[in-house]
Amino acid sequence: MKRKIIAYNFELTENLNKLPDEFEVEIFDSINPKTDPAFIEALKDAEGIVGLALPVDQQLLERAPKLKIVSNNSTGYNNLLIEEMTKRGVMGTNTPGVLEDTTADAIFGILIASARRIAELDQFVKSGSWKGHLTTAEYAIDVHHKTLGIIGLGKIGSAIAKRAHLGFDMNILYHNRKRNVMAEKNYQAVYCDLDKLLKESDFVCLMTPLTRETENIMGEREFKLMKKSAIFVNGSRGKTVDESALIDALRNKEIHGAALDVYQIEPIKKDNPLLQFPNVVTTPHMGSSTYETELKMAELAVENLLAGLTGKRPKNLINPEVLK
Structure with missing residues (x-):
């Protein structure tokens, strides 16, 4: 059985093709993560999440018992409940130095x-x-x-x-x-x-x-x-x-x-x-929204995700104490 990854509001999905064949990606766009039944079902087996502005709170973490990493496709990470993620052994990453x-x-x-x-x-x-x-x-x-x-x-x-x-x-x-x-x-x-x-x-x-x-x-x-x-x-x-x-x-x-x-x-x-x-x-929160920059961010987000799922330390780990 392939290992499951969720992509949430992840525009440049071609970057997901770089993931090894052992991973299966389920893509969600413009849904309510609190109520969407397919998303809630996918969380049960998800080991990794990559995407933009997904509220990772206690409810989501409880629904995702196999989760190992959440790779934010942004510099900011106020959408991540880092303290609770760390308690549960879930890594959080972001994409600084690009935008x-x-x-x-x-x-x-x-x-x-x-x-x-x-x-x-x-x-x-x-x-x-x-x-x-x-x-x-x-x-x-x-x-x-x-x-x-x-x-x-x-x-x-x-x-x-x-x-x-x-x-x-x-x-x-x-x-x-x-x-x-x-x-x-x-x-x-x-x-x-x-x-x-x-x-x-x-x-x-x-x-x-x-x-x-x-x-x-x-x-x-x-x-x-x-x-x-x-x-x-x-x-x-x-x-x-x-x-x-x-x-x-x-x-x-x-x-x-x-x-x-x-x-x-x-x-x-x-x-x-x-x-x-x-x-x-x-303007519509477009600060980093050029194709060149979004591509670099997406590549880094996938790189962080893959590192966390293959036993390596992600380059942009927010909560390094999770590895102790």
Whole structure:
């Protein structure tokens, strides 16, 4: 009997062809893993799971007694209940070191799109509203030589700082769990507390991972500290922001605008007020979504999966204590 693997929302399935013939892969896409009967049945014999954003909680683990590894096809892994996985001897892996530049391109891109009103003015042209020279009603704001505050200056945040400072002569403020000496040296980034960053930045870019400490790190108080002329950019996770507070800040004109790639509920609901603001750029969690980068991530996810199923230590093991 072949050993069973589950692929969940795993787009580039051709990478699964690299698995040895001893494995059988069952593919699931756009299903509810809590209630889908075929998925629940497959869990009974699954030794490995590879895919994107599958909530691996206690219920799933109880339904998968043979599970050895969950290979996340992403850098983030807040969907994995790591402590419970470790108790049960289940490895967790992710795909870091692949998407930093691609995501930085996207997040800096939506920052520019918001400041220069690119999406809004695109519709202005396509709707036939462009009748002559632009008036002050269509004017945007500059990006170059402004101050960018980055909350969470890890690898992606550093890549954004590089684009901002070296490409647009921006001043960089940052708030982080620890100092980023390389960014301070290479991009003249200045470390400061969160309040100072919020008060002095023309653009506030949130790039933290989602943890207990960072959940709702941006709330009513934080938005009130920002300049009325400032733009808020979120490329981290939706739950790092109190969305109702952001909506209020936009509605009350406490900030100039926003550029968002992530949301508390994804896909975003059609009736979410954020979709009604012309000064908010919204993209569908597409930070790493280029074919080249997604292919590299998928290859690494399969590599991690195979290592864990063949008695080797996966390259990107999140919970190494599981092997002790």
